[in-house]
Amino acid sequence: xxxxxxxxxxxxxxxxxxxxxxxxxxxxxxxxxxxxxxxxxxxxxxxxxxxxxxxxxxxxxxxxxxxxxxxxxxxxxxxxxxxxxxxxxxxxxxxxxxxxxxxxxxxxxxxxxxxxxxxxxxxxxxxxxxxxxxxxxxxxxxxxxxxxxxxxxxxxxxxxxxxxxxxxxxxxxxxxxxxxxxxxxxxxxxxxxxxxxxxxxxxxxxxxxxxxxxxxxxxxxxxxxxxxxxxxxxxxxxxxxxxxxxxxxxxxxxxxxxxxxxxxxxxxxxxxxxxxxxxxxxx
Numbered sequence: 485x486x487x488x489x490x491x492x493x494x495x496x497x498x499x500x501x502x503x504x505x506x507x508x509x510x511x512x513x514x515x516x517x518x519x520x521x522x523x524x525x526x527x528x529x530x531x532x533x534x535x536x537x538x539x540x541x542x543x544x545x546x547x548x549x550x551x552x553x554x555x556x557x558x559x560x561x562x563x564x565x566x567x568x569x570x571x572x573x574x575x576x577x578x579x580x581x582x583x584x585x586x587x588x589x590x591x592x593x594x595x596x597x598x599x600x601x602x603x604x605x606x607x608x609x610x611x612x613x614x615x616x617x618x619x620x621x622x623x624x625x626x627x628x629x630x631x632x633x634x635x636x637x638x639x640x641x642x643x644x645x646x647x648x649x650x651x652x653x654x655x656x657x658x659x660x661x662x663x664x665x666x667x668x669x670x671x672x673x674x675x676x677x678x679x680x681x682x683x684x685x686x687x688x689x690x691x692x693x694x695x696x697x698x699x700x701x702x703x704x705x706x707x708x709x710x711x712x713x714x715x716x717x718x719x720x721x722x723x724x725x726x727x728x729x730x731x732x733x734x735x736x737x738x739x740x741x742x743x744x745x746x747x748x749x750x751x752x753x754x755x756x757x758x759x760x761x762x763x764x765x766x767x
Contacts, residue, residue: 497570498707499739505539506560508532513766520566522728522740522754527761533743536761537713540741541577544709575709576699579606580717582688598684603691607683610698611671617702618670621647646734650701653730657693657723672698689718696727700734707737716746724748 498520505514514536516523525533543561565573582603599608621643628640655664663674663681672694674681683694696715703710710731716724725748731740744750750758 494572495567495570496707497565497567497573498737499566500540500563500573500709500741501566502562502564503536503540504562505536506562508535508539508765511767514764515766516759516764518739518741519757520739521732522757523742524750524754524758525741525743525761526745526758529745531761532765533761534713537711537741537743541575541711544573544575544577544711547573573709574703574706575711576703578695578699578710578712578715579603580692580712580714582691582718596684598682600684601691603688603695604684606695607672607691607698610695610702611683613702614672614698615670617704618647620704646701646705650697650734653697653734654694658690663690687718689720689723692718693723693727696731697734700731700738703735703738705735705737707739708735709739709741712740712742714743714745716744716749721748725751728752728754 500518502518503514503516505512508514512532514532516525516536525536527533539561540563543563579602582601584601585599585605596608599605624643625640628636628643651665651667658664658674661676663676663686666673666675666680672683674683674686683691686694692715696712700710715727719727724746727749728740729752731738742749
C-alpha cells in the first residue's frame with residue numbers, strides 16, 4: 485500500500501510526530517509521541533498493539549483517498565505531522581501473515597494464477613512498483629550521462645547503487661538455499677539449481693523478507709512512513725535481528741513503526757526505541 489503522488493504545490497510530511505486515538509475499545513485513550521527513525525510498540529497479547537497500528541493505517545489510507553491531512557482527525561484518530569504545514573504523506577503497510585486469499589475475489593481476478601496468498605498479492609503489487617522504479621532510475625541515469633562530465637558520471641553510478649545493494653542483500657539472505665536473483669530480468673526472478681523460480685514459490689519467510697526489501701527499495705530513499713505488524717512472523721532469528729538495520733540502510737529517511745513480540749527484533753541498539761502500550765495509555 486502506498487500513498488498517491490503529490491499534486492503540484494503539495495507539501496509532503498517527513499514523518500508522524502504524534503498519534504492520538506480516542507476511546508480505544510471504548511475506554512482507553514492513546515497518546516504516542518514518535519521518534520523520527522524507529523518506533524517499536526510492545527506489550528502482552530490482547531493489549532491493543534495491532535489495533536493501534538491498524539487504526540493508524542486506516543487513517544493514513546483515508547488520507548490517501550483524498551482527505552487533506554491538515555484535517556488530521558478521522559474516526560477518533562488524530563495525527564500530528566512534521567512539518568505542520570504538510571498536506572500529503574507517503575506510507576507503506578507490510579502485512580506479515582501469509583494467509584490464503586479466501587476472503588476476497590482477488591484470486592479469481594488475478595491474471596497470474598500463481599498469486600494465491602496475501603504475501604503473493606503484496607509481491608505481485610511490488611513487481612509493478614519495481615518496474616516503475618527501474619524506469620525512473622533509468623531515466624535519471626540517462627539524464628546524468630547526457631551531461632557528459634565526470635561528476636555526472638559519478639552521480640549516475642550512485643543512482644543505480646541501491647538496486648545493486650538490494651540484489652546483493654537478497655542473494656546473501658537466500659544464499660544458504662542456493663537462490664540468486666537473475667539480474668538480467670526486469671522482474672524479480674530467482675535461479676536455483678539451474679531452474680528459474682518465481683517469488684510466489686518461495687517459503688513464507690523468504691516471501692516476507694523479499695516484501696520488506698522490495699517495499700523499502702521502491703521508496704527510493706524518500707521520506708516515508710513504514711508500518712509493520714509483527715514483522716518477525718516466519719523470519720529466521722538472524723533475519724529478525726537484522727531487519728531494522730537493513731531497512732535503515734536501504735532508506736534512512738523512512739520512519740519505522742512496528743509491533744513485535746520478539747526480543748531479537750530490538751537487538752542491535754533499538755532498546756530505547758521500544759514503547760510499552762501501557763506507557764501511552766490514559767484511562
